[in-house]
Amino acid sequence: MxxxxxxxxxxxxxxxxxxxxxxxxxxxxxxxxxxxxxxxxxxxxxxxxxxWKPDAKYMLDQYIENEYHVMYEDWDKRAKDCLKQEHYDRIQVVLDEAFKGDHAxxxxxxxxxxxxxxxxxx
Structure with missing residues (x-):
């Protein structure tokens, strides 16, 4: 080093x-x-x-993956098919607003x- x-x-x-x-x-x-x-x-x-900057797509993908084990087969694919880029973009705006500033x-x-x-x- x-x-x-x-x-x-x-x-x-x-x-x-x-x-x-x-x-x-x-x-x-x-x-x-x-x-x-x-x-x-x-x-x-x-x-x-x-x-640190939250990432809406990553967060939702992780959530869906975490829920997969208690749901039925192919549930994760169906859940991901419901989400379009516009959904991620809207959620990202909310996250950016919530986590603005140095403290977070x-x-x-x-x-x-x-x-x-x-x-x-x-």
Whole structure:
């Protein structure tokens, strides 16, 4: 896995570690380490912002597949035949409206390089 030095990252780069409940900017991490907080025990990574977007067709296909085991033979094919692109499009509009905004769609992945902590408190 590639690595990058903490001192070489832009101040606003978001960082995190495995199973962390938050992200922190590179600048804030440097400050917290400088203030004596014990954050060196973690392996830090550059956190990459992602956006989740619901997909109406995928969701309905999954629902039909999940219901198949309690329904009769060929039920799934018949159910899927009822759904046209216009139905998916209308449902997608509702989903897009319901899930708009950062609170529901923004998340972070540790897809960036590992961060080498080259700044140590004095």
């Amino acid at each position: 590639p690595t990058v030095k903490l001192s070489e990252l832009p101040a606003d780069t978001q960082l995190s570690y495995e199973d962390a409940p938050y992200t922190i900017s590179a600048n804030d991490l440097i400050e917290k380490i400088g203030d004596g907080e014990d954050l060196l025990e973690h392996t830090w990574y550059v956190a990459v912002e992602k956006r 769609t923004k998340y972070w992945m540790l897809d960036g390089p590992e961060v080498i902590i080259d700044f140590l408190p004095e």
